[in-house]
Amino acid sequence: xxxxxxxxxxxxxxxxxxxxxxxxxxxxxxxxxxxxxxxxxxxxxxxxxxxxxxxxxxxxxxxxxxxxxxxxxxxxxxxxxxxxxxxxxxxxxxxxxxxxxxxxxxxx
Amino acid sequence: xxxxxxxxxxxxxxxxxxxxxxxxxxxxxxxxxxxxxxxxxxxxxxxxxxxxxxxxxxxxxxxxxxxxxxxxxxxxxxxxxxxxxxxxxxxxxxxxxxxxxxxxxxxxxxxxxxxxxxxxxxxxxxxxxxxxxxxxxxxxxxxxxxxxxxxxxxxxxxxxxxxxxxxxxxxxxxxxx
Numbered sequence: 001x002x003x004x005x006x007x008x009x010x011x012x013x014x015x016x017x018x019x020x021x022x023x024x025x026x027x028x029x030x031x032x033x034x035x036x037x038x039x040x041x042x043x044x045x046x047x048x049x050x051x052x053x054x055x056x057x058x059x060x061x062x063x064x065x066x067x068x069x070x071x072x073x074x075x076x077x078x079x080x081x082x083x084x085x086x087x088x089x090x091x092x093x094x095x096x097x098x099x100x101x102x103x104x105x106x107x108x
Numbered sequence: 109x110x111x112x113x114x115x116x117x118x119x120x121x122x123x124x125x126x127x128x129x130x131x132x133x134x135x136x137x138x139x140x141x142x143x144x145x146x147x148x149x150x151x152x153x154x155x156x157x158x159x160x161x162x163x164x165x166x167x168x169x170x171x172x173x174x175x176x177x178x179x180x181x182x183x184x185x186x187x188x189x190x191x192x193x194x195x196x197x198x199x200x201x202x203x204x205x206x207x208x209x210x211x212x213x214x215x216x217x218x219x220x221x222x223x224x225x226x227x228x229x230x231x232x233x234x235x236x237x238x239x240x241x242x243x244x245x246x247x248x249x250x251x252x253x254x255x256x257x258x259x260x261x262x263x264x265x266x267x268x269x270x271x272x273x274x275x276x277x278x279x280x281x282x283x284x285x
Contacts, residue, residue: 013219013220017219020212026127026131029130031207045127048150055162068253086275090274
């Protein structure tokens with residue numbers, strides 16, 4: 001490995017590790033939090049971590065296709081946020097609560 | 109320390125700190141603000157990676173539109189202070205944290221293994237990526253990926269209709285017929 005200077009030489013691995021850390025934080029939030037809104041925010045965090053991976057690979061492999069994929073992921077994520085928030089609003093209308101333990105049975 | 113390295117370390121510090129506070133803050137509005145900060149720092153990272161158009165879209169769509177949606181829904185709910193912000197149970201919580209540690213190790217290991225198979229990725233610099241990446245992005249998007257682009261348009265229409273239908277229905281997904 002010629003580039004031994006971890007602090008000064010920013011390579012692909014730095015971005016990948018940062019992305020893995022952000023993804024794991026999002027996963028932690030989805031598992032640990034009980035508020036559905038915060039769980040959706042953590043899902044957005046995971047999507048962003050994946051986007052960072054795509055952009056880093058796009059830069060370091062010199063291809064533009066990773067950015068196309070990020071563009072698509074962003075559109076899908078916006079749609080997903082809209083649908084998820086609509087579902088959360090209807091859950092709140094029914095239970096007056098957004099804690100996940102009130103609708104863990106998924107039936108009426 | 110060079111300027112590029114300093115910018116990377118600063119932005120990653122901001123991203124990790126605000127990402128942790130998304131998970132750790134008990135009040136959801138602080139989580140939303142931390143998430144917006146994470147989005148902005150990731151947009152700056154995208155800009156340092158040469159993806160200027162994606163950085164702009166990230167700020168507009170994520171830090172703008174999606175976060176406004178989240179904050180408006182939060183204001184709609186008028187939540188009391190969340191009493192049980194985290195999961196209950198010591199054993200299951202410890203199990204979840206252990207699983208997360210396992211997953212993190214797995215991800216880092218897979219990435220470290222996968223980087224070897226690339227053609228020396230640290231050596232290949234941005235010379236192959238065009239300088240005005242926005243133009244190249246547009247050319248590729250509207251030539252090779254035009255069907256995906258149009259399919260996204262249809263999907264967004266369906267989502268808009270479905271969201272309105274879902275939000276207007278009485279009882280939402282739990283409606284009794």
